[in-house]
Amino acid sequence: MIDKQSPIPIYHQLEEYIKQLIENGKLKPDEAIPSEREYSEQYQISRMTVRQALNNLVNDGYLYRQKGRGTFVNKQKVEQKLQGLTSFTEDMKERGMMPSSRLISFEIIPAEPQLARKLDIKENTPVYEIKRVRMADNLPMALETTYLPANLVKGLTEEIINKSLYQHIEEKLSLTIREATQQIEASIAKETEVNHLQVDSGSPVLLIVRTSFLEDGTPFELVKSAYRADRYKFVHTMQRAAK
Amino acid sequence: MIDKQSPIPIYHQLEEYIKQLIENGKLKPDEAIPSEREYSEQYQISRMTVRQALNNLVNDGYLYRQKGRGTFVNKQKVEQKLQGLTSFTEDMKERGMMPSSRLISFEIIPAEPQLARKLDIKENTPVYEIKRVRMADNLPMALETTYLPANLVKGLTEEIINKSLYQHIEEKLSLTIREATQQIEASIAKETEVNHLQVDSGSPVLLIVRTSFLEDGTPFELVKSAYRADRYKFVHTMQRAAK
DNA sequence: TGTGTTTAGATGTCTATACCAGTTGAAATA
DNA sequence: TATTTCAACTGGTATAGACATCTAAACACA
Structure with missing residues (x-):
C-alpha cells in the first residue's frame, strides 16, 4: 500500500489510497477514518506525514475534521x-x-x-x-x-x-x-x-x-x-x- | 509582530501579517517574499511553522511557490x-x-x-x-x-x-x-x-x-x-x- | 567563446517528540 | 441511581533537524 522506496512522496500515496476508498464507497459519508496515530503506526510513518495527506484531502473537500473526535468522510463530491x-x-x-x-x-x-x-x-x-x-x-x-x-x-x-x-x-x-x-x-x-x-x-x-x-x-x-x-x-x- | 505568548497560533499570526502586506500592496504581485528560513530566523520560530502559514496562503491563492526559487505573491484573484x-x-x-x-x-x-x-x-x-x-x-x-x-x-x-x-x-x-x-x-x-x-x-x-x-x-x-x-x-x- | 561543473540557497519531504485542547465513556463518588 | 471525575482517546500547534530536489549564478576548463 505504502512504498517508502517509491519516488512518489509517502503523503501522496496515502492521499490517493484514501481517496480511492472514498470513491469506491468503502469509506462512507460521515464515517470516521482511522486516527492519525493509527495510520502513523500501521504504516510506520510519522504523524506529520499522515497529517500532510489528510490536510490535502480536507482542502479538496474529501474529509472534514473535528477536534477531539476524529476525521470524517465528507458528503458531496468534488466534481x-x-x-x-x-x-x-x-x-x-x-x-x-x-x-x-x-x-x-x-x-x-x-x-x-x-x-x-x-x-x-x-x-x-x-x-x-x-x-x-x-x-x-x-x-x-x-x-x-x-x-x-x-x-x-x-x-x-x-x-x-x-x-x-x-x-x-x-x-x-x-x-x-x-x-x-x-x-x-x-x-x-x-x-x-x-x-x-x-x-x-x-x-x-x-x-x-x-x-x-x-x-x-x-x-x-x-x-x-x-x-x-x-x-x-x-x-x-x-x-x-x-x- | 509575532507574539509567542498570544493564544492565537503563531502560524496564524504570520499568515495574517503577510496577508496584510499583500493587501496593502507592500508586497506586489510576482515579488518574492522572504525565504522560509529567513522568517524562521527572524522571528525565532521553526521552519515548519512558517511553512504552515505559507501553505495556507498558497491554498487561499495569495502566494505561489516555485521549488528551488522561492515563494511569490499572486495576483489578486482570490476574491x-x-x-x-x-x-x-x-x-x-x-x-x-x-x-x-x-x-x-x-x-x-x-x-x-x-x-x-x-x-x-x-x-x-x-x-x-x-x-x-x-x-x-x-x-x-x-x-x-x-x-x-x-x-x-x-x-x-x-x-x-x-x-x-x-x-x-x-x-x-x-x-x-x-x-x-x-x-x-x-x-x-x-x-x-x-x-x-x-x-x-x-x-x-x-x-x-x-x-x-x-x-x-x-x-x-x-x-x-x-x-x-x-x-x-x-x-x-x-x-x-x-x- | 561556449560548455560543463560546482555551489549556495530555495522549497519539498520526512522523522521524532512534546504539549495543548476538545470529546467521550467508564469508573469513582455522592 | 444519578452525578462527577478522570483517563484515554482525538486533532491542533510547535520544535529541531535531516536529507532530497531544484534553480540560478559563479566558476573552471576546453
Whole structure:
C-alpha cells in the first residue's frame, strides 16, 4: 500500500489510497477514518506525514475534521466544478435531455470593436459567427451565437458544426479550454428571440455571455445565449478556499 | 509582530501579517517574499511553522511557490473565486458600490416541507426568516429572504442582522461556510418585488437561490433573492480541472 | 567563446517528540 | 441511581533537524 522506496512522496500515496476508498464507497459519508496515530503506526510513518495527506484531502473537500473526535468522510463530491463550462450538448445530457440544434446562419465576418476587444484581436480580424437554435427534446431552449477567431479554428464547415464543434476543437485541433468567464443576466425576450424560441412577447429570458480561454490565457471564443426562462435553470456549485 | 505568548497560533499570526502586506500592496504581485528560513530566523520560530502559514496562503491563492526559487505573491484573484459565495455586502463593495439594507421582517417560523428538505431538518423545526431589501448606493437592488435553522444560529437579534450577519456567524459563532450551490433563473417581477424594488410590472428579475453548507456538509442557510435585472449582472469565473 | 561543473540557497519531504485542547465513556463518588 | 471525575482517546500547534530536489549564478576548463 505504502512504498517508502517509491519516488512518489509517502503523503501522496496515502492521499490517493484514501481517496480511492472514498470513491469506491468503502469509506462512507460521515464515517470516521482511522486516527492519525493509527495510520502513523500501521504504516510506520510519522504523524506529520499522515497529517500532510489528510490536510490535502480536507482542502479538496474529501474529509472534514473535528477536534477531539476524529476525521470524517465528507458528503458531496468534488466534481461539478466545470458546471457551466461545458457545452450546451453536455449540459443537456447531464440533465437527461436530448440535445439538438438548428443552424440559422454560419459566416465569416470582420470583428466589430467590442467583439475584437473581448477576443483580444484586432478590429476587423475575421471571425466565425455561428447562430443556432439549441433544442432539448426537440423543444427550443436557447438562441445561441458563437464567435471564434478564424485564425485559431481554420477550415470550419457546416458539417463539423452540426456534428460536434467541441469535439472537433478538442480532438482535431487539440486545443484545451482552461478557464471561462460568464456573465448572467435576466431580460425580456427580443423579437428574434420571441420568434426562434417560440415564446410570448414579454417573456423572461436568461442571457449568458461566456468567454473561454486556452491554457495560455488566449481568448478563444465568445458565446452569447438567450435561454427560455421557463425551461432553463442555471445551477452551479462553488467551494470556498479553506481558511 | 509575532507574539509567542498570544493564544492565537503563531502560524496564524504570520499568515495574517503577510496577508496584510499583500493587501496593502507592500508586497506586489510576482515579488518574492522572504525565504522560509529567513522568517524562521527572524522571528525565532521553526521552519515548519512558517511553512504552515505559507501553505495556507498558497491554498487561499495569495502566494505561489516555485521549488528551488522561492515563494511569490499572486495576483489578486482570490476574491473572484468566491464570487457568488460572498454576501451581498461583499459583492457590492467589490463592485464599488455602497451596500445597505432595509429590514422588512424578521421572525421565527416552522420550516415548511420544501424548506425542511433543503436544509436537511425535520418539518416544523424552527428557522429564522429574514426578509430584506438590499440596496446599493441607496437604490433598491434586490429583495432577499434568508432562512437559517434556529438551532445553528442561536440568539439572533435585529441588531446583529443590521450590523453584519456574516461577520457574526464567522467570528462569534466561528462557523465556516465551505460550499454553496446556486440556482439562477430569470423571471418577471411579482407584485411584492415590483413594490419593494420599485420597478414597473413586467420587468425582468434575476432569481438566485443559494444553499450554503458548513465544513461537515450540514446545510446552513438558504437565501432566495430577486435582483433587478436592469441593475445586476451575475459574473463568475470557472476553471476547468486539469486533465 | 561556449560548455560543463560546482555551489549556495530555495522549497519539498520526512522523522521524532512534546504539549495543548476538545470529546467521550467508564469508573469513582455522592 | 444519578452525578462527577478522570483517563484515554482525538486533532491542533510547535520544535529541531535531516536529507532530497531544484534553480540560478559563479566558476573552471576546453
